[in-house]
Amino acid sequence: MPMHLVEQHVIRKTDPRFATTDRAAFASKNLYNAANFLVRQAFIHEGVYLNYAAIFHRLKDHEAYCALPRKVSNDVLRQLDKNWRSFFAARGMGGKTLHSSWADPDCQATRTNKLGATSSSTISRPSVRRGCKEERSSRLS
Numbered sequence: 001m002p003m004h005l006v007e008q009h010v011i012r013k014t015d016p017r018f019a020t021t022d023r024a025a026f027a028s029k030n031l032y033n034a035a036n037f038l039v040r041q042a043f044i045h046e047g048v049y050l051n052y053a054a055i056f057h058r059l060k061d062h063e064a065y066c067a068l069p070r071k072v073s074n075d076v077l078r079q080l081d082k083n084w085r086s087f088f089a090a091r092g093m094g095g096k097t098l099h100s101s102w103a104d105p106d107c108q109a110t111r112t113n114k115l116g117a118t119s120s121s122t123i124s125r126p127s128v129r130r131g132c133k134e135e136r137s138s139r140l141s
Contacts, residue, residue: 027067
């Protein structure tokens with residue numbers, strides 16, 4: 001396995017750059033969450049995936065998008081697009097259409113990826129009581 005060199009910068013609250021960095025991080029978080037909300041709602045309720053271009057056109061005049069330099073805002077949206085594509089690849093949903101196993105949003109808390117990265121301790125007991133019990137038992141066995 002190749003070794004990756006990394007660099008870490010620690011900016012303390014007393015550093016003069018802290019305020020600027022904090023504002024940029026806050027604006028970046030707001031943009032990511034706003035875009036993720038739109039993508040997630042379209043996927044759950046309409047069964048479609050909003051890719052980078054679609055989400056860009058919906059958010060280009062949004063307050064969160066304009067709060068950052070355009071290059072940074074575009075990078076945030078590209079990262080969101082990359083994350084969703086990774087999600088679809090892990091689910092085996094290459095077509096990015098609503099999969100029948102995702103039809104019930106109440107049971108999403110008990111979903112796991114095909115790699116089995118979720119342990120049984122992370123499964124919500126209330127969602128199991130609501131009707132996802134069969135799925136849980138088949139996944140854990």
